Amino acid sequence: MNRIPEFQNTKEWYLSSFRKFEEKLNGESKSFLHDLRKEALAQLAEVDFPTTRDEEWKYTSVSPILKQNFIPAFNIDKQNVTKEGIKKYFFSGFDFYTMTFINGIYSEELSDLQNLQKGVTVNSLSKLLRSNPKVISEQITKFVKTENAFNLLNRVYSTDGAVVIVPDGVIVEKPIQILFLNGHNDKLVLSIPHNLIVAGKNSQVSIITNYSALNSSVYFSNIITEVFAGESSIVDLYKIQNENDNSFHYEKVEAHQLKKSIFNHYNFTFGGEIVRNDINSTLDDENIETHYYGLYLGKGNQHIDNHTFVDHAKPNCMSNELYKGILDNKARGVFNGKIIVRKDAQKTNAYQQNKTVLLSKTAKINTKPQLEIFADDVKCTHGATVGHLDDTAYYYIRTRGIPAELAKSMLIRAFANDVVESVKIEPLRDQLNHMIFEHLHRVEIEND
Amino acid sequence: MLTIKNLHATIEGKEILKGIDLEIKAGEVHAIMGPNGSGKSTLANIVAGNEAYEVTKGEIIFEGKELLEMNPEDRAREGVFLAFQYPVEIPGVSNATFLKTAINEIKKYHNQAELTPKEFLSLMKEKSKILGMEEALISRSVNVGFSGGEKKRNEILQMLMLNPKLALLDETDSGLDIDALKIVSNGVNLFKAKDNAVLVVTHYQRLLNYIQPDFVHVLYNGRIIKSGGKELALELEDKGYDWIKPELVESETVYRS
Ligand SMILES: Nc1ncnc2c1ncn2[C@@H]1O[C@H](COP(=O)(O)OP(=O)(O)OP(=O)(O)O)[C@@H](O)[C@H]1O
Ligand SMILES: [Mg+2]
Numbered sequence: 001m002n003r004i005p006e007f008q009n010t011k012e013w014y015l016s017s018f019r020k021f022e023e024k025l026n027g028e029s030k031s032f033l034h035d036l037r038k039e040a041l042a043q044l045a046e047v048d049f050p051t052t053r054d055e056e057w058k059y060t061s062v063s064p065i066l067k068q069n070f071i072p073a074f075n076i077d078k079q080n081v082t083k084e085g086i087k088k089y090f091f092s093g094f095d096f097y098t099m100t101f102i103n104g105i106y107s108e109e110l111s112d113l114q115n116l117q118k119g120v121t122v123n124s125l126s127k128l129l130r131s132n133p134k135v136i137s138e139q140i141t142k143f144v145k146t147e148n149a150f151n152l153l154n155r156v157y158s159t160d161g162a163v164v165i166v167p168d169g170v171i172v173e174k175p176i177q178i179l180f181l182n183g184h185n186d187k188l189v190l191s192i193p194h195n196l197i198v199a200g201k202n203s204q205v206s207i208i209t210n211y212s213a214l215n216s217s218v219y220f221s222n223i224i225t226e227v228f229a230g231e232s233s234i235v236d237l238y239k240i241q242n243e244n245d246n247s248f249h250y251e252k253v254e255a256h257q258l259k260k261s262i263f264n265h266y267n268f269t270f271g272g273e274i275v276r277n278d279i280n281s282t283l284d285d286e287n288i289e290t291h292y293y294g295l296y297l298g299k300g301n302q303h304i305d306n307h308t309f310v311d312h313a314k315p316n317c318m319s320n321e322l323y324k325g326i327l328d329n330k331a332r333g334v335f336n337g338k339i340i341v342r343k344d345a346q347k348t349n350a351y352q353q354n355k356t357v358l359l360s361k362t363a364k365i366n367t368k369p370q371l372e373i374f375a376d377d378v379k380c381t382h383g384a385t386v387g388h389l390d391d392t393a394y395y396y397i398r399t400r401g402i403p404a405e406l407a408k409s410m411l412i413r414a415f416a417n418d419v420v421e422s423v424k425i426e427p428l429r430d431q432l433n434h435m436i437f438e439h440l441h442r443v444e445i446e447n448d
Numbered sequence: 449m450l451t452i453k454n455l456h457a458t459i460e461g462k463e464i465l466k467g468i469d470l471e472i473k474a475g476e477v478h479a480i481m482g483p484n485g486s487g488k489s490t491l492a493n494i495v496a497g498n499e500a501y502e503v504t505k506g507e508i509i510f511e512g513k514e515l516l517e518m519n520p521e522d523r524a525r526e527g528v529f530l531a532f533q534y535p536v537e538i539p540g541v542s543n544a545t546f547l548k549t550a551i552n553e554i555k556k557y558h559n560q561a562e563l564t565p566k567e568f569l570s571l572m573k574e575k576s577k578i579l580g581m582e583e584a585l586i587s588r589s590v591n592v593g594f595s596g597g598e599k600k601r602n603e604i605l606q607m608l609m610l611n612p613k614l615a616l617l618d619e620t621d622s623g624l625d626i627d628a629l630k631i632v633s634n635g636v637n638l639f640k641a642k643d644n645a646v647l648v649v650t651h652y653q654r655l656l657n658y659i660q661p662d663f664v665h666v667l668y669n670g671r672i673i674k675s676g677g678k679e680l681a682l683e684l685e686d687k688g689y690d691w692i693k694p695e696l697v698e699s700e701t702v703y704r705s
Contacts, residue, residue, distance in 0.1 A: 396536040399496050400550035400606065401524035410541050417540030445545060
């Protein structure tokens, strides 16, 4: 039977807009990146946007995203944003470098990279393409595996993104906070940063990606983030996604790790009408550690889908994954945790846990571990629970005179605690706790 | 202070309490003993307001008020306190936050001024000292990583902080070593006053050496089958429960005839 692509028109729109985009690119159209763009364009012509008939998208319908024709930010006028105006978006109480992207396009005026350590590159992709394209061409899309139409869409139209390159042996002293502010006054904007993080041998870096909305407009954030953790490096990548409730958010993280490296990914989801995260790590050498921490908070009609994939390709590695969700109202969650332990990957330790609390009768979660183990000497555990706030604890708290609503807040705090505690930056933990109560419209409790 | 009349209760359709009558007056200490599963915790939890149990008959009057019509938080604010047999862990909420919230909610209920952070801290220090608890425990999450004995101690700390009218202590002695038992009992004795009352649930006479009861009741299969003075506890320690049971059979026979 011939399948009729549902959203042929949307795809046509994206394919046909390319000429206009290319014209505006000017000189940049001669860069190596542009060749990759054209490659991606050709692929996009062949690939359909996913539907719920695709196993990987079974519970997530993207049709609301495809009903709109979004315009790449590069092709529309810039939003007026001031340094003063963006202050409130930053997580604070600690020292950090800042980069700011408006609809995925770098703003130098709104960034502060003063006193960056020597040799460390923190820059925008578009600037580096002009000044030092080699550093990018060596890494970007080097390990890209299968790409869906959204990834290709990013690759076709992305002109910018955050690039962090840490040389061998360097420990970046302060975290780099990257603010992605999205939304446009009168246009449906497509924000498509392509980020690249490269950590050299024995280096360390901590990066906070902070996705927020400029206004309540409808927009689509469609991000690719590539991470290369070199030998014995430690990379902490925080993602705090607080887009507006009308927006769509999709990110693909593709991490590639070398010997003895540690990659910690912290994924906090607050905003977005439809949210999808694809987080993939390839453990391509021995003694690697990968930690995934996730917390998703859904309310209203939010739909939050986390697909993680840990690929154990070599022996003696460990991965540990803890994803927790709190869903209220009619929110819907999806968790799919895939772990492959390949034939060579003996002595693998892989742990995975997904726990969800439903605060209402109409909230829902589909959770699925997906383990494929081809080695025989491995330790692999996984577990998924779905439940409600603990009745006994709820009763216990109230027997101390604490009102029901506050008791629930305490239980929400208690449930989210281990994920929040995994965050290494203490002031960030406090702000996350605050955001949890704010997002769920719950009475706040503040610890002394 | 507390009057329980003909209390019947079920859980998941199973009848656990089959007609309890109990009167506790201010200034008194009562002990409830009885074999496992006889309904001791059930009774204490029904007084505290656990909604898992269904009261099918009877009433509970506390300080002239119908307790069964109140939710657990209002009962606490009226002065009922239950030290749990199995205290609950609350990760991410510090002991200090928990107790300060509780105290101030109770104060609000009585239209009293809330404690200032300073007042709270000095109260907390004073009370934890009585129980020999380290100050570090104050900032730790409620019961998280506490040993069994520390959890029991923490229940008594909460009691001292909230200063209830009626304290129900459900097996607070189990899991305590001998020194801890003395410390905890001392805490309870310091709390004891003319205008409050204590009900201890225990399996062991040992505790009653430290906390001297005015009355001892034996709960057996959902009924109080014997009440007496503190010498009853000694007798139970000595002979177990078997010797009382016939009385029950007897009274049932009488009832039937
Ligand atoms: N949630 C429940 N579901 C079903 N049965 C229950 C539940 N809670 C208590 N019970 C039953 O009620 C009876 C009384 O239990 P309770 O905990 O009151 O006993 P207890 O006298 O405190 O015992 P122990 O000395 O062991 O603490 C027991 O048979 C118990 O199995
Ligand atoms: Mg009991």
